[in-house]
Amino acid sequence: MDWGPRLMRIFLGGLLGIPSWGWAAANYDREIRSGLNFIEHYQTHGDEGYEPGQWRARVTSYVPSAIGVGKMGVPFEDPSAFVTSSVANVLAEIYSINSRYQEVLPLLEKARGGLKPYRWGSLFHFYPPKTFKGVKVRGPRFMYLARAWQGFANIPPDADTTSVTYTLLHYLQSFDQGLSPQEQRSTLPPQVLEAFSTARDLARVPHAYNAVQGHIKTGAFLTWLWDEKDPNMPRNIFALPHRGTRIPFNFNDVDCVVNGNVLKLLTYAGKTTGPGYRASCNHLNRVVQNKQFYFCGMYYPSYYALPYVMAENLHAGTRCLEPSRERLVNFVISRQNKDGSWRNSFLARPDYVQSTVWALNALMILGDPHNDLHRNRVRRGLHFLLSQAQHDPEGRLFWSGQVFFAATFVARYPVVWRSTSYTTALALKALALADQKWRVP
Numbered sequence: 277m278d279w280g281p282r283l284m285r286i287f288l289g290g291l292l293g294i295p296s297w298g299w300a301a302a303n304y305d306r307e308i309r310s311g312l313n314f315i316e317h318y319q320t321h322g323d324e325g326y327e328p329g330q331w332r333a334r335v336t337s338y339v340p341s342a343i344g345v346g347k348m349g350v351p352f353e354d355p356s357a358f359v360t361s362s363v364a365n366v367l368a369e370i371y372s373i374n375s376r377y378q379e380v381l382p383l384l385e386k387a388r389g390g391l392k393p394y395r396w397g398s399l400f401h402f403y404p405p406k407t408f409k410g411v412k413v414r415g416p417r418f419m420y421l422a423r424a425w426q427g428f429a430n431i432p433p434d435a436d437t438t439s440v441t442y443t444l445l446h447y448l449q450s451f452d453q454g455l456s457p458q459e460q461r462s463t464l465p466p467q468v469l470e471a472f473s474t475a476r477d478l479a480r481v482p483h484a485y486n487a488v489q490g491h492i493k494t495g496a497f498l499t500w501l502w503d504e505k506d507p508n509m510p511r512n513i514f515a516l517p518h519r520g521t522r523i524p525f526n527f528n529d530v531d532c533v534v535n536g537n538v539l540k541l542l543t544y545a546g547k548t549t550g551p552g553y554r555a556s557c558n559h560l561n562r563v564v565q566n567k568q569f570y571f572c573g574m575y576y577p578s579y580y581a582l583p584y585v586m587a588e589n590l591h592a593g594t595r596c597l598e599p600s601r602e603r604l605v606n607f608v609i610s611r612q613n614k615d616g617s618w619r620n621s622f623l624a625r626p627d628y629v630q631s632t633v634w635a636l637n638a639l640m641i642l643g644d645p646h647n648d649l650h651r652n653r654v655r656r657g658l659h660f661l662l663s664q665a666q667h668d669p670e671g672r673l674f675w676s677g678q679v680f681f682a683a684t685f686v687a688r689y690p691v692v693w694r695s696t697s698y699t700t701a702l703a704l705k706a707l708a709l710a711d712q713k714w715r716v717p
Contacts, residue, residue, distance in 0.1 A: 304707035307665070307673055308370070311704040312379055314672035315367070315697050319386060325417060326355040327393060327404070329386030331697035333359040333680070335419055338690040344422025345691060352419040357394035358402050359680075359695050360387050361441040366701035368447035369588075372457060373708040384448055391441060398467035399433035399501055400441040411518035427510065430517040431524065432502035435472060436575070439537040442468065446544045458593055462545040471501040472538060473551040475528065480504070483529040485574055485685040491530050495555030497538045498528040499575070524684045532563050532572035536585030543594045557596035560586060564600040569607065570621060575681050577624035577688050580634035583608055587641040601642055608639045609653055616656030620679070624689055627678035629664050632657060633702035640709040655716045661703055675703045 315331070322328035335354040337346025346352060364387040371380040394401050403414040408426070415421070415429040446462035453460055475498040482492045500523045502509070510519045511526055535556045542553055563572045564586070569579045576582070583604050589597050611618055618635035619628045636657040643650035665673050677694035710716050 304711055307662070308377065308704050308707050308711075309379075310671070310673035311700050311707075312367075312370075312377060312383075314668060314674045315363070315700060315704075316379065316383055317668075317670075317672060318697060319383060320390075322390075325353060327390035329383075329388070329390035330355055330360045331363045331695060333693055333695040333698075334677075335416070335691065335693045337687075338692075339687070344420075344425050345687070347420055350420075351694075352416070354419055354693065355404055355417055356402050356437075357391055357400050357441055358437040359693070359698065360390065361400075361437070361444045362680075363387070363695065363697045363701050364444045365440060365447065366698065366705050368444065368451070368457075370701070370705050370708050371451070372447075373705070373712050377708075381451065384444070384451075387444065388448060394437070394441070396433040398465040399471060400438045401433045402431065402437045403429070408517040413517040414521075415517065423516075424514045427515045427517045427519060427522070428513055428524065430521055432500050432521045433471075434500055434534075435475065435497055435538050436499065436531075436534045438468065438471070438501065439534075439541040443537070443541050443544065446541070457544060460544075462541065464541070464545045464547070469547060469550065472497055472542070474503075475499075475501050476552050476555070477528075477530045481527070483527045483574075483685075486530050489568060489571060491559070491572070494530055494559045495552060496530050496535050496559040497552050497556055499531050499534050500528050502528070504528045525686075529574055529685070530559070531574045531576070532560055532568075533576040533581045533585050534573075535560060536582065536589055539594050539597075540585070540589050540592050543589065543592045548594075548596075554596060557594065560597060561600050564603050564607075567607070574685050574688065575683075577679065577682050577692075578620050578627070578631060578634065579611060580608070580618060580620070580631050580638065581681075583638040584634040587638040591641050604638065605642050605650075608635050608642075609649070611635065612653055612656065616653075616658075616660030618657075624679055624682075624692075629661075629675055629703075630678035630680065630699055632661055632664075633675070633699060633706060636661060636706050637702060637709070640706060640714060645714050651714065651716060654710070654714055658706065658710055658716060661706060665703070674700045 320326035320330045333354050334351035336351045339345055341347045364384050367380045371377055393404050405412055413430045450457045450460035477494045477496050502523055504523050510522045539556050569582050573581055586597055617628045618631040619626045620631045677696035677699045679692045680695050681693050682688045683691035
């Protein structure tokens with residue numbers, strides 16, 4: 277290390293009365309640009325079985341192959357609007373942190389260009405369209421499903437995909453106007469607001485998974501933007517795809533991370549007084565108070581997905597989550613290991629890189645850079661994160677994808693999705709925050 281410039285900055289900082297840590301800043305520009313180069317290189321062109329502008333994701337099943345849901349331990353490519361929008365959102369947040377990363381903007385535009393096949397009217401669908409017996413249906417493009425399970429995957433549009441995709445469009449609109457995402461008000465079609473307002477946990481029989489946790493009549497947002505009482509919805513879970521769209525196992529559900537993603541979009545849209553907004557906030561605050569981090573996300577088997585999405589909400593301006601701020605910081609700090617990592621439950625495999633990027637970003641967003649404890653924990657987390665970095669054959673930096681999300685509640689552990697681009701983008705976001713907010717060497 278060249279100590280001359282570093283000592284000069286410390287000397288000038290003392291002379292001017294500026295704290296030395298604010299000048300002797302870490303600089304992860306090289307790592308960030310290398311990681312962005314990786315993400316750019318692996319953005320799809322349309323000839324890989326993905327739409328142009330997407331990023332690869334893989335779904336792996338750990339159930340016996342004879343069951344017919346994937347093949348035991350074999351990863352299948354899985355194009356989806358959800359993964360693409362999730363990666364693009366993190367990239368947009370990196371650009372918001374530091375606009376010198378101009379290479380992000382064309383990646384976002386390419387991602388937007390590949391979203392059209394996933395539209396369902398004004399909503400967005402997880403899966404791309406395909407045809408079964410002459411009927412347009414939805415389902416995975418490459419994952420093996422036995423004939424009996426193919427109709428099970430003909431699901432409706434969901435609040436998770438719809439919210440993260442419109443959040444991407446909001447970021448793009450903000451950047452087009454030269455504004456920060458907090459300054460720009462997102463414009464949402466009335467049909468989207470109506471869909472969120474209608475699909476709520478009110479006078480209904482709760483999903484069994486929610487009932488076990490005491491999440492009953494919460495008023496929060498439901499995952500599937502579909503009427504679970506629709507008489508035309510097939511009740512036989514093995515009905516073939518052309519028989520109609522159906523909610524898995526016929527029951528809608530409440531997922532805490534899904535609610536966080538919806539709240540974030542509504543906050544950016546300035547729709548903070550509409551049906552469900554306050555109830556969703558109350559639900560998430562209760563979940564945090566009761567420390568139900570691990571099980572509240574039906575589709576997110578992680579301790580740290582909820583702290584991350586709630587931190588993002590608080591950064592976006594979701595004020596009704598403020599009662600949870602200190603609890604979130606304390607929870608994340610309490611779970612850090614001595615080596616600086618955070619690790620998930622062994623039930624969902626001990627995914628230490630994915631857990632670390634979620635937890636570290638949450639701590640960096642919510643924590644206090646002037647707090648010695650917070651700074652020490654951030655420093656540890658960054659050192660661990662950098663120790664896990666890898667390089668592709670061309671020398672581009674990346675972090676291998678670990679468990680991002682999972683299938684329905686009965687397959688919460690054995691059927692999981694991973695995205696190296698998503699995990700890498702989160703790692704780069706932590707480095708960007710380290711440079712701009714924390715200045716931790």
